Amino acid sequence: MTSTLSTGPVPTGSVHDVVTARPGDTCDAELAEGPWLFDLVPGYGPGASEDDVVPEPVVRPGQLPVAYQRMDDADLHERIRAAKEALGDRLVVLGHFYQRDEVVQHADFVGDSFQLANAALTRPDAETIVFCGVHFMAETADILARPEQHVILPNLAAGCSMADMADEESVETAWEELERVYADPVTGMGPDADxxxxxxxxxxxNSSAALKAFCGRHGGIVCTSSNAATVLEWAFERAHRVLFFPDQHLGRNTAKALGVPLDRMPMWNPRKPLGGNTEEQLHDAQVLLWHGFCSVHKRFTVAQIEQARAEHPGVKVVVHPECPMPVVDAADAAGSTDLIRKYVAASQPGDVIAIGTEVNLVNRLAAEHPDRTIFCLDPVVCPCSTMYRIHPGYLAWVLDGLLEGEVRNEIVVPDDVARDAKVALERMLAARPKDASPVPVSGRGA
Incomplete structure (x- = not known):
């Protein structure tokens, strides 16, 4: 299900050059500020969507020492390089596709969240895994890591608004309501005659370890954007319906492609009784879509695609399946981050490609393919506000801590949660597409 990760050189840039657009073209002027200024401020930081509902607790606390805030770019990069050289094989640094270039240049592996969690397994001698991404990604890495390995998230304030839209309490409450609607007098929530x-x-x-564990306990499964169709097919073989969370758009786009009618995909709003549905609607449902979304991918519109086609005749449009359904329908192709990379790699010199995903990745693809015209569909530069929270200053600080014998910002998933979450992850691996190679899974209980 995963592909070969990017391990080659990537474009480098200034630590403080957060975006490359002209002044006024960014969605939030504060993106040019150091993220440490917002670590203790409620919310997801500069560039966050106004539609994001800030959860309680509002953020996971993080704070960078002042000395690292004041270091210039050259000093930070040199400290990171020196620490990596000193730590050698005892360390592996993972960088998500959406990270800023000045962080990615120090990564040993670059990929999506699950690719990176599995990439760490190829470094069994590493004592420490530093995950330059967001909180749920570091949790997944800890679940799959060996018990003696440490997983570090450089900035604990790097959460994920989408992941936070489905919390454990809300999902447990929804499940109790569904049990009251669906439970058979004889078999309860167990299997029927079929x-x-x-x-x-x-x-x-893109969900917490607690929700992965919930799926593990209730016969459920985890999916990625690249294998969502395979996972839904797996689920439909075992159940009459699916409760899909937290991203409604990935669920809707995937189920629609499998032939599920839109009128059998009601939304589940956790703030309303029965998710805002009638019992009749729930009985007729095939996919219950949680009311969650990605703030970045929600920004893309059909109007942007139409403008791209008007300004660039012959342009090819590829978008992420976290985009709204009309955007996916209007595009030439849709797929995971890895599919987008492969789509660009398979293009020809001179091609024009408009991409609907996070701008750091789009800019990196444009730099890697200078003989093509590659641009982001959204004319206003708006990187993922939570990925932005990882900065070379935080990376230098946690690596210096390792040199001093201190593990800073360690992510530890409780053993009982990790055990159940790993069950759901293993089901996902077992449900791989027929043409995919098996992905190794290790970690606790293996």
Whole structure:
């Protein structure tokens, strides 16, 4: 399900050059500020969507020492390089595709969240895994890591608004409501004569370890954007319905491509009784879509695609499946971050490609393919506000800590949560597409 990760050189840039657009073209002028200024401020930081509902607790606390805030670019990069050389094979640094270039240049592996969690397994001698991404990604890495390995998130304030839109309490409450609607007087929530249960939970990788564990306990499964169709097919073989969280758009786009009618995909709003549905609607449902979304991918519109086609005749449009359904329908192709990379790699010199995903990745693809015209569909530069929270200053600080014998900002998933979450992850691996190679899984209980 995963592909070969990017391990080659990437474009480098100034630590403080957060974006490359002209002044006034960014969605938030504060993106040019150091992220440490916002570590203790409620919310997701500069560039966050106004639609994001800030959870309680509002953020995971983080704070960078002043000395690292004041270091210039050259000093930070040199400290990172020196620490990596001193730590050698005892360390592996993972960088998500959406990270800023000045962080990615120090990564040993670059990929999506699950690719990176598995990439760490190829470094069994590493004592420490530093995950330059967001909180749920570091949790997944800890679940798959060996018990003696440490997983570090450089900035604990790097959360994920989408992942926070489905919290454990809300999902447990929803499940109790669904049990009251679907439970059979004889079999309860167990399988019927056809061997199918009334409903199975499916969580996107972009969710907390607690929700992955919830799926593990209730016969459910985890999916990524690249294998969501395979996972839904797996679920439909075992259940009459699926509760899909937290991203409604990935669920809707994937189920629609499998032939599920839109009128059988009601939204589940956790703030309303029965998710805002009638019992009749729930009985007729095939996919229950949680009311969650990605703030970045929600920004893309059909109007942007139409403008791109008007200004660039012959342009090819590829978008991420976290985009709204009309955007996916209007594009030439849609798929995971890795599919977008492969789509660009398979293009020809002179091609024009408009991409609907996070701008750091789009800019990196444009730099890697200078003989093509590659641009972001959204004319206003708006990087992922939570990925932005990782800065070379935080990376230098946690690596210096390792040199001093201190593990800073360690992410530890409780053993009982990790055990159940790993069950759901293993189901996902077992449900791989027929043409995919098996992905190794290790970690606790293996």
């Amino acid at each position: 061997g199918k249960v009334p409903v199975l939970p499916v969580t996107y990788m």
